[in-house]
Amino acid sequence: MSPPRRYGNDEIALRLERLADLLELTGANPFRVRAYRTAAETIAAHDVRVADLPPEGLLALKGVGKDLAQAVRDLVEHGEIPQLTELEREVPVGLLDVKRVPGVGPKRAAALWQALGVTGLDDLEREGRAGRLAGLAGFGEKSQAKILAGIERVRAHQGRLRLVDAEAAVVPLVAALEEAPGVVRLDVAGSYRRGRETVGDLDVLVEANDPEPVMAALRDYHGVAEVQGTGPAKTSVVLAGGLQVDLRVVEREAYGAALLYFTGSKAHNVELRSRAAERGLRLSEYGLFELGDDGEPGRRVAGATEGEVYRALDLEPIPVELREARGEIEAAAAGTLPRLLTHEDLRGDLHLHTTWSDGLGSVAEMVAACEARGYAYMAITDHSQALRMTGGLDAEKLARQWEALDAFAAEHDGITVLRGLEVDIRKDGTLDLDDEWLARLDVVIVSVHSFFDLSPVAQTARIVAALGHPEVNVLAHPTGRVLARRDGYELDLDEVFAAAAAHRVAVELNAAPSRLDLGDVPLMRALAAGCQVAVNTDAHAVAGLDDMRFGVLTARRAWATPEHVINTWPLDRLKAFLAKA
């Protein structure tokens, strides 16, 4: 018997999504499938642990009724959802990969399975190469060729691009497209615009006097590997890196509606359309329309700008980062949208490295760079001694660094440089520096860099113990995940947040684009638990200081206000927090 586990919201949501996917392959009622997906989304975005809710609390969740509540309880109490177990026996799970091939949905995946016994990508490729797909009802030569090409893309391009990688593709692409004659306006919409931590593809929207030149500019763009389709309204290409780009030319009167539509999220759009329907209106990418007596769209009441559409639906305009159907529409209706963090609110960066440990920039370079960014304060936080490979600092080396900092400060008064250290949390929860020295630091950051595979209970206890140390100020990269490479260590984040709030330790939003840790959803939970947050770059070089923009985006997605973020505070207030005064 394995010990009882504590299921996080993400884990529960993942299983419900899988249930929906498998159900779909059996040809189940689409609305029933959607019900599972809706419940999964609700649970993933919920700010308290669903596993701890009493039955009536579960039922109060939007989209969770009797059966879904039972499924959650089954999972939490017995470690499995009988219906899911049953489906996994019945349906080959490899079909889920088959369904990911462009042009193959649940119906066709099921047809391939029934007719040809296809149970995964390898089967699909074999059947395609043998020419047996083209003979199937509803399939032809073109479908077969498209599927064969799609298999490669699924294999080659598993997963999504990190936001920073997408940005690297976007900047030169936008520059090239904007040069096309006749372009009036251009926006990159989609999850990129919403600032999601990873991006699946790019939706580019253009208003142009003449659509053809900008379409041509995309087709001829040097980074294009394949033109998938091109017409008067839309052109689709795949860039060399595998990123798909859809370019749409939109007329001026509908630009706002189209921008809204293609920015998403899908769930946000669904809620907006429902709201439109409640008012006898219809919302589409072409605008917000009154309905005529025949039920068909009539007069356009809004569409030129996003703000116009929101206001016509009696909503405050909603910032792009919030458009995830996490309560933003209710808040916009009530006039209670938060005043979100902006880059200009930040007065300093409290986590960065120098050549004293594994940084590439000297103290002088990092300080000058922070000053140039307009910061009022900063903290130098090199590694502690446990990380030998980084040249981590022991007490003796720390003393020498302070001498250097003091000498430096005597000649530079433009910015306050705080004495910090990123102190390793040892396996047993003790800290990698003596109390006497910890007490002399202005900022004590603690973090985990070893023993990632402790049991969730031990990992949680280890971190909670560290947070209880009276000198600790910030918990850095709380989950330890590295985007597109490894998941975070297993732990009970809600317990960690509760401890952090109780001990007045801020949780970090590490803005390094490979981490973004905490991510938006767990950060929302931390804020709900009463935690303060520090948005830091963890820069190991001057250029890394500019990663702050990813941190700001992620913080905004978590509904963070300047008040939540300790490095927006004036120095006096920050010092009081650090001193736990």
Place this chain on the structure above:
DNA sequence: GCCGTTTTCGGCCCGACTGTTTTCAGTCG
């Protein structure tokens, strides 16, 4: 499977494209 000031049944967001058909299902965003 969920939900309700059109409430316990009958809806559930909308539109376009593609490839396959000969009037449309499936997929996609």
